[in-house]
Amino acid sequence: MAFINPKTKEVQIKIVYYGPGRGGKTTNLEYIYSKFNHRIKSEMVSLKTHGDRTLFFDFLPFDIGKVMGHTLKVQLYTVPGQVKYNATRRVVLRGVDGIVFVADSMKVVREKNLLSLKNLHENLKDYNRSIFRVPLVLQYNKMDLAEQGIPLLSYERLEKDLNTQLKVPSFPASALRGTNVAKTLKKIISMTLPSLQRNLKKEVVN
Amino acid sequence: MSYTLESKQLEAIEDLLQHDLIDMGVTCVILIDMAGNIIANLDSGERKHDIYSLAALAAGNFGAVSAMAKIIGEEEFSLLFHKGKKENIHFSRVAEDFLMVSIFGNDVSLGFLRLKVAETIKAIRSILEEITGQ
Ligand SMILES: Nc1nc2c(ncn2[C@@H]2O[C@H](COP(=O)(O)OP(=O)(O)OP(=O)(O)O)[C@@H](O)[C@H]2O)c(=O)[nH]1
Numbered sequence: 220m221a222f223i224n225p226k227t228k229e230v231q232i233k234i235v236y237y238g239p240g241r242g243g244k245t246t247n248l249e250y251i252y253s254k255f256n257h258r259i260k261s262e263m264v265s266l267k268t269h270g271d272r273t274l275f276f277d278f279l280p281f282d283i284g285k286v287m288g289h290t291l292k293v294q295l296y297t298v299p300g301q302v303k304y305n306a307t308r309r310v311v312l313r314g315v316d317g318i319v320f321v322a323d324s325m326k327v328v329r330e331k332n333l334l335s336l337k338n339l340h341e342n343l344k345d346y347n348r349s350i351f352r353v354p355l356v357l358q359y360n361k362m363d364l365a366e367q368g369i370p371l372l373s374y375e376r377l378e379k380d381l382n383t384q385l386k387v388p389s390f391p392a393s394a395l396r397g398t399n400v401a402k403t404l405k406k407i408i409s410m411t412l413p414s415l416q417r418n419l420k421k422e423v424v425n
Numbered sequence: 426m427s428y429t430l431e432s433k434q435l436e437a438i439e440d441l442l443q444h445d446l447i448d449m450g451v452t453c454v455i456l457i458d459m460a461g462n463i464i465a466n467l468d469s470g471e472r473k474h475d476i477y478s479l480a481a482l483a484a485g486n487f488g489a490v491s492a493m494a495k496i497i498g499e500e501e502f503s504l505l506f507h508k509g510k511k512e513n514i515h516f517s518r519v520a521e522d523f524l525m526v527s528i529f530g531n532d533v534s535l536g537f538l539r540l541k542v543a544e545t546i547k548a549i550r551s552i553l554e555e556i557t558g559q
């Protein structure tokens with residue numbers, strides 16, 4: 220849940236990257252960190268295994284501009300995608316304002332996307348939140364692999380699999396190359412803003 | 426969803442943290458919510474920590490420890506404390522949704538810190554009860 224501080228004129232929002240293991244969540248944050256490092260004052264925090272798999276979360280805070288006279292501080296998190304880490308995954312989800320679901324476009328992992336989305340649905344329910352009401356964007360990652368002849372799920376297939384009921388914005392992407400990484404982020408931030416408006420307006424009036 | 430506190434509530438909280446903890450020798454105090462957002466932070470000016478990372482890690486750590494407590498059938502662990510060579514860190518829950526993180530050197534005893542933290546939390550609780558949400 221976003222926090223608006225009228226004293227420092229800051230708004231803090233929490234965006235979580237969710238999705239199956241090895242889907243490219245951490246790669247999204249690494250790209251953002253390298254691309255926008257002039258705006259990012261602190262180091263990216265990564266709690267990971269020796270094999271570079273996320274163990275608990277990655278964390279990247281940065282200032283992204285102003286909303287109604289307040290500095291918008293966005294806190295980006297990733298969850299560990301591996302099935303066995305559900306307990307820590309659930310911890311990271313607490314108080315989330317917006318979610319980017321990073322799906323893996325490779326044909327061989329189709330089932331994993333479905334299971335991960337179902338798991339998101341269940342974990343949100345544990346916090347009495349509905350996947351249909353939390354701001355959510357889908358990202359179909361690793362589209363660049365088509366060039367290497369690796370069989371990918373088509374955009375239409377992914378939409379049918381994951382977005383038939385949700386009907387949320389979705390982007391084909393390559394986190395490795397940065398294709399649509401910033402676009403995905405911009406979209407999810409803009410979707411979380413309406414939930415701030417009422418509290419911000421009240422404060423501007425005061 | 427979002428929530429806010431009034432300026433005067435935040436000022437009252439900061440005054441409390443300053444008087445009851447920083448003035449008593451505590452190096453740094455951060456009040457955060459369970460999502461990892463920072464509500465207030467004060468320090469004695471000796472050292473600048475990366476408080477955003479600290480807040481994210483503290484919230485995650487607290488969530489993980491709470492989940493462990495549940496697994497072994499405990500409601501929660503009452504003492505969350507890490508001891509270092511020079512600096513120590515202490516965590517304490519404030520009401521349902523907030524967490525206080527105190528960093529202090531060896532010149533402050535753990536017993537004294539716990540006493541001060543308990544007093545401060547009581548006072549913060551009554552301020553937070555007037556919270557305005559959406
Ligand atoms: N070709 C290609 N590889 C990618 C892309 N995104 C990520 N990868 C690779 O996929 C592997 C896993 O990426 P990560 O970002 O670590 O995946 P993750 O979702 O954080 O995985 P967990 O931490 O286990 O949940 C790495 O070797 C990445 O380099 C992409 O867009 N294209």
Ligand SMILES: [Mg+2]
Nearest residue numbers: 244245272273
């Ligand atoms: Mg990862």
